[in-house]
Amino acid sequence: MWAIALKEFRQLRRDRRTVAMLFLLPFLFLVVFGYAASFDVKEVPTLVVGPGAPLVAAALPAELRVVATRPGDGAAQARDALRRGEAVAAIVTPSRAGAAALLYLDGTELFATQAALRALAQAQGIAAQGGGGTTEPGATPGGGSVASAKAEILFNPDLRTAVIMIPGLCGIILVFVGTVATALGVVRERQAGTMEQLAVMPFRPRDVFVGKIAPYMVIAALDMVIVVGAGMLLFDVPFRGSVTVFALGAVLFLFVTLGIGVLISTVSQTQGQAIQLAMMTLLPQFLLSGLFFPLYSMPWAVRWIGYVLPLTYFIKVARGVMVRGAPIDALWVPLVVLAVMAIAVFTASTLRFRRDLAPAGRGDSDTPETGA
Numbered sequence: 367m368w369a370i371a372l373k374e375f376r377q378l379r380r381d382r383r384t385v386a387m388l389f390l391l392p393f394l395f396l397v398v399f400g401y402a403a404s405f406d407v408k409e410v411p412t413l414v415v416g417p418g419a420p421l422v423a424a425a426l427p428a429e430l431r432v433v434a435t436r437p438g439d440g441a442a443q444a445r446d447a448l449r450r451g452e453a454v455a456a457i458v459t460p461s462r463a464g465a466a467a468l469l470y471l472d473g474t475e476l477f478a479t480q481a482a483l484r485a486l487a488q489a490q491g492i493a494a495q496g497g498g499g500t501t502e503p504g505a506t507p508g509g510g511s512v513a514s515a516k517a518e519i520l521f522n523p524d525l526r527t528a529v530i531m532i533p534g535l536c537g538i539i540l541v542f543v544g545t546v547a548t549a550l551g552v553v554r555e556r557q558a559g560t561m562e563q564l565a566v567m568p569f570r571p572r573d574v575f576v577g578k579i580a581p582y583m584v585i586a587a588l589d590m591v592i593v594v595g596a597g598m599l600l601f602d603v604p605f606r607g608s609v610t611v612f613a614l615g616a617v618l619f620l621f622v623t624l625g626i627g628v629l630i631s632t633v634s635q636t637q638g639q640a641i642q643l644a645m646m647t648l649l650p651q652f653l654l655s656g657l658f659f660p661l662y663s664m665p666w667a668v669r670w671i672g673y674v675l676p677l678t679y680f681i682k683v684a685r686g687v688m689v690r691g692a693p694i695d696a697l698w699v700p701l702v703v704l705a706v707m708a709i710a711v712f713t714a715s716t717l718r719f720r721r722d723l724a725p726a727g728r729g730d731s732d733t734p735e736t737g738a
Contacts, residue, residue, distance in 0.1 A: 415439035416459030450696035473522025532597035533684035544623025552631035606691030615683035625711035
């Protein structure tokens with residue numbers, strides 16, 4: 367038993383990927399669920415518009431973090447700002463004395479909306495205990511305090527979880543098919559010994575590369591259509607935006623995931639190694655992309671990781687198009703980031719695949735070596 371245990375330790379020491387996964391995954395879960403994961407949103411990005419915007423912004427509760435004040439805008443501009451994702455909450459101050467302010471909330475940001483509603487309820491409780499007057503949070507000389515504001519939830523009035531999860535589920539499917547399935551498919555060729563056969567055939571590396579990933583692109587596209595259709599029919603998830611914009615974001619994101627899958631396959635000799643590397647790239651995307659926990663509720667020490675993950679930007683596009691009906695000019699930042707990532711990752715995976723394929727074609731034996 368002692369000899370077997372020593373042998374197993376030596377084998378683990380040589381298998382660096384397994385050792386890294388055994389130590390990094392518990393650390394990742396510890397950091398995410400103990401430090402970064404937070405359903406309690408302490409700050410809600412808030413836009414304040416209307417004549418009394420500067421005064422109201424200066425007296426808002428700490429939970430409503432002001433990102434901009436626009437005294438010349440009104441309710442229509444506030445709703446459009448939320449549709450474009452410029453803020454999560456928008457306060458419209460009244461133009462006449464005695465009128466109540468309006469508080470618009472983005473229902474696609476479930477936890478932030480709930481935090482804003484709690485802050486509003488707390489402000490109303492303080493105003494009721496203090497009897498109004500200048501003690502009301504956000505009070506202005508012309509009236510219209512936050513404590514007396516009328517709240518309206520846009521895009522997802524019932525705060526249903528399915529409305530925000532179905533668009534994110536599309537991203538999860540693209541990640542799974544593009545990364546895991548592609549990596550396993552390419553590694554399967556190497557294990558079966560057919561990669562050498564492809565190398566000696568009159569194919570260019572580019573032909574082999576495109577031929578290998580084309581089926582996974584079609585499968586991922588079909589899966590995404592099924593999920594979106596089922597979400598609309600079974601869960602009453604809206605699709606308010608442009609199908610073209612959604613398809614553009616999905617194609618760019620799919621190119622990124624396919625490139626990551628090919629990169630994983632080029633550094634993996636077995637399917638087990640490919641699964642290990644795929645898991646190490648998938649878990650951060652699931653946990654730190656804003657799919658479950660809002661990015662702005664995470665500390666900066668962890669939040670920056672979310673900004674380098676492709677799933678973060680596809681979720682912005684998917685939720686923006688499907689639920690809010692955001693136009694393409696409001697989503698240009700995530701689309702450009704996905705395009706840059708797609709070019710970088712796809713180019714690197716193509717070059718790596720060509721280098722990985724070329725040595726196999728220079729073998730001296732006419733008979734390809736088959737795996738055990």
